Amino acid sequence: MALTRTSHTRDDYSAAAPSDIRQRNRTAVLRAIYPNVWCSRAELSRITGMSKVSTSDVVAELIQDGLVTEGGYQNSPKPGKPALLVGFNARSMNVASVDISEADGMRGIVTDLAGDVLERDQEPIVEHMPLRTTQVVEFCERLVARAHAPVLGVAVATPGTVDEREGVVLAAPNLGWTDVELAALLRDRLGLEATVANDADCALFAERCFAQGSENMMLVQVAKGLGAAMLIGGNVVQGADHAAGEIGHVVVDDDGPQCVCGKRGCLETLVSTPVLERRIAQEPGHRDDVVADAGAILGRALAMPVAMSNISEVIVAGPEDVVDDGMARVVRDTINDMVRSRFIGAVNVRRSQLGADAAALGAVAFVMRDQLRIL
Ligand SMILES: [Zn+2]
Known part of the structure; x- marks a missing residue:
């Protein structure tokens, strides 16, 4: 799996207690070699700006932890003993991750630290509304038991608004949850670090880390409703109420259909899976027109936030029967027609390539960001 590194603006290295310096040095070495760069200790010293002695100490510590491994020797035209190369050991630890955003059940994966899936499992959600937290915790527990290596952390991708720093699901109407302290529950029960994040945020971060996203x-996720997530400068935008990306209930047509929220013409009354599937069933001969109309509505709705944030890439995710390449093209053309100017270049729009694992994979990436600071 191809990986790209995200920006490193998240860290604040200003307070330099000894433990911080140690952590900073470990992070610098891991970032230099993640996911598959092999280099000598001397090269690492040059890349990280650390002294050769500090570099060797940190590398020795990381080798002891299993995160770094020694490989072959460097080909060098210079005489003398060739340098031994070190690299990241993605198999040294695993992450267990669960996506609970799908209506039909929980989807779980166990991955290595490169995001390669080693195990997968599924469990139907028996008792909806509210979903029992013990069902989620026990599913995580079973996944952890199937890990091939020590587990760095567990992660859950959930629908709804989430305080991702605290791991609290603030409101997830589809699960019947309010203020559920899921990360704390997982930590207590499993004795492992836990990350809980919104499913669209997870899918977005997966595109960034595992699919060369900008x-x-x-x-934008077209599903039962419509949700979105945004990455600015490599950081997932959370917003004042942890609700950034909740664009489904923004009115785009004053005379539009009545929405469940009480307003008329919300974006998701025009662009969501059930609405589009119903329209396609009504006009089977005009499927492409239905999808193109939806793409144009979506493109117009996204033009302003795209320009406001100078977004360079938009990913449209959703079931293939409605979210196809045709829809992505119409979204792209609509946004570019509306937004392009001498200040703003062409915006790339594409469909998600990560399939059904996207949210769970993004949750894995959040664990690596939080625990190893390498993403
Ligand atoms: Zn609404």
Whole structure:
């Protein structure tokens, strides 16, 4: 799996206690070699700006932890003993990740630290509304038991608004949850670090980390409703109420259909899976027109936030029967027609390539960001 590194603006290295310096040095070495760069200790010293002695100490510590491994020797035209290369050991630890955003059940994966899936499992959600947290915790527990290596952390991708720093699901109407302290529950029960994040944020971060997504990117998820997530300068935007990206209930047509929220013409009354599937069933001969109309509505709705944030890439995710390349093209053309100017270049719009694992993979990437600071 191809990986790209995200920006490193998240860290604040200003307070330099000894433990911080140690962590900073470990992070610098891991970032230099993640996911598959092999280099000598001397090269690492040059890349990180650390002294040769510090570099050797940190590398020795990381080798002891299993995160770094020694490989072959460097080909060098210079005489003398060739330098031994070190690289990242992606198999040294695993991450267990669960996506609970799908209506039909929970989807779980166990991956290595490169995001390669080693194990997968699924479990139907028996008792909806509210979903029992013990069902999620026990599913995570079973995944952890199937890990091939020590587990760095567990992660859950959930629908709804989430305080991702605290791991609290603030409101997830589809699960019947309010203020569920899921990360704390997982930590207590499993004795492992836990990350809980919104499913669209996860899918977005997966595109960034595992599919060469841009640092300034938006992901729109066409599902039962419509949600979005945004990455600015490599950081997932959370917003004042942890609700950034909740664009489904923004009115785009004053005379539009009545929405469940009480308003008329919300974006998701015009662009969502059930609405589009119903329209296609009504006009089977005009499927492409239905999808193109939806793409144009979506493109117009996204033009302003795209320009406002100077987003360079938009990813449209959703079931293939409605979200196809044709829709992505119409979204792209609509946005570019509306936004392009001498200040703003062409915006790239594409469909998600990560399939059904996207949210769970993004949750894995959040664990690596939080625990190793390498993404
Ligand atoms: Zn609404």
